[in-house]
Amino acid sequence: MQLPVMPPVKPMLAKAAARIPAEGHAFEPKWDGFRAIVFRDGDEVEIGSRNERPMTRYFPEMVTAIKAQLPERCVVDGELVIITGDRLDFEALQQRIHPAESRIRLLAEETPAAFVAFDLLALGDEDLTGRPFGERREALERALASAAAPVHLTSISTDPALAGAWFDQFEGAGLDGVVAKPLDGPYTPNARTMLKIKHERTADCVLAGYRVHKEGAHLVGSLLLGLYDESGELLNVGAASAFTMARRAELVTELESLVTDIEGHPWAPEKQESGTRTPRNAEGSRWSGKKDYSFVPLRPERVVEVKYDHLEGQRFRHTAQFKRWRPDREPASCTYEQLEVPVKYDLGDVLSG
Incomplete structure (x- = not known):
């Protein structure tokens, strides 16, 4: 694997905030799953976790989906989730981390995961981490324009009022709150440069x-x-x-x-x-x-x-x-x-x- 951004990478983090900021931010739903940075170089795929432990072997169905839906060479930040009915199911997601290969294959069929993408760190030979988030998001939208389930592009808005509506409504689907990202901010691994507004x-x-x-x-x-x-x-x-x-x-x-x-x-x-x-x-x-x-x-x-x-x-x-x-x-x-x-x-x- 030869990418401009190589694993392991510690994801950009968020600090808690009491309220949704008024301006200068992009707002996204806060997904309740496993944070995952996906590295793809042709047929080589690695799924890195928040603590830099590889999760690739636990989600074989996602490796297949990544090869089918993501660009040939890219690094994408997002969240692995499991959907049960009309809600996120974190408990089922936890069960996917299992030492037995036979159990992993069975759970991949019974409780398949999905990947929700929300940032683009590299595309082709270009390192995008120094670019403003607004530019990275536009590049991510172009890169995933034809993507389909189980790969999803997260919703985004610059409207604080809509973010407030998401905060109130989306909890009923198992989401965690709202994330606010500075539109002009670079990607800062392991730094709390985003804001998270959670229910309390x-x-x-x-x-x-x-x-x-x-x-x-x-x-x-x-x-x-x-x-x-x-x-x-x-x-x-x-x-x-x-x-x-x-x-x-x-x-x-x-x-x-x-x-x-x-x-x-x-x-x-x-x-x-x-x-x-x-x-x-x-x-x-x-x-x-x-x-x-x-x-x-x-x-x-x-x-x-x-x-x-x-x-x-x-x-x-x-x-x-x-x-x-x-x-x-x-x-x-x-x-x-x-x-x-x-x-x-x-x-x-x-x-x-």
Whole structure:
């Protein structure tokens, strides 16, 4: 492979913003998938991830699509997604990272991926990373003028009002928010020169356990959160983290009086075996390796308010942020009914621009 921009490349990143900027930016939907930079030189294809690990072997169907839909020699930044029904399905996407070749082939047929392109780093022998984004976007539109599913060109607008409408509507199709890119900005690998505007909400959750920090049992790694469903089962909705080291140590002492035996706990092993949604032994991507997902069970008597972006199925899509304790709330009042449910939106309309 001989391209003007060679792998690995760290993608350009975004920093959080509270609101959509007024001018000087191009706006795009924020896709909820695996960030991927595609390198193609004839029959040679490499799909690089955000952390520079190659993903090519996990998505053989995308290699075929890239050869059919992308220019002969190019480097394209985008997102790998899986579409289930009329929504993005991040959980299905995670399952695609599997060590067994036979499993990879099966999942490529059962849950095929799609690629949403949003930037062009190189075309032919030309390195475009120093060009303004507006020029790179025009070149990308020309390069993908005849592309068809499963390769898509993301929607774009310079109208903040339309970006606001996307922010409100597209969540119903499983999207994450809106990205704002400076129109005159070059491509800056590993630098947070874009803006991301994401949904942020709060929820009152039951504290039902914690995971020990990787540096030892004297530190809390993350708090495990639960919500009661309609049947009265306490389901694991996710975790809250991002504490200082000092606060992690304080939490071990603060929560000591709530530590209990696993027997009789809502997330006891026998409940896991029967299929109840609980802390799982293999959460997340298989890139997690041998990470320990055991937890310290706590009596579900304390309520915590957290910030979260959105729900995927019955769980928070990303790790929540601790906000405050809620001694005024009863654990039994912490149900799914408090959570805002986005109005459904057809993902096909998002992909068609």
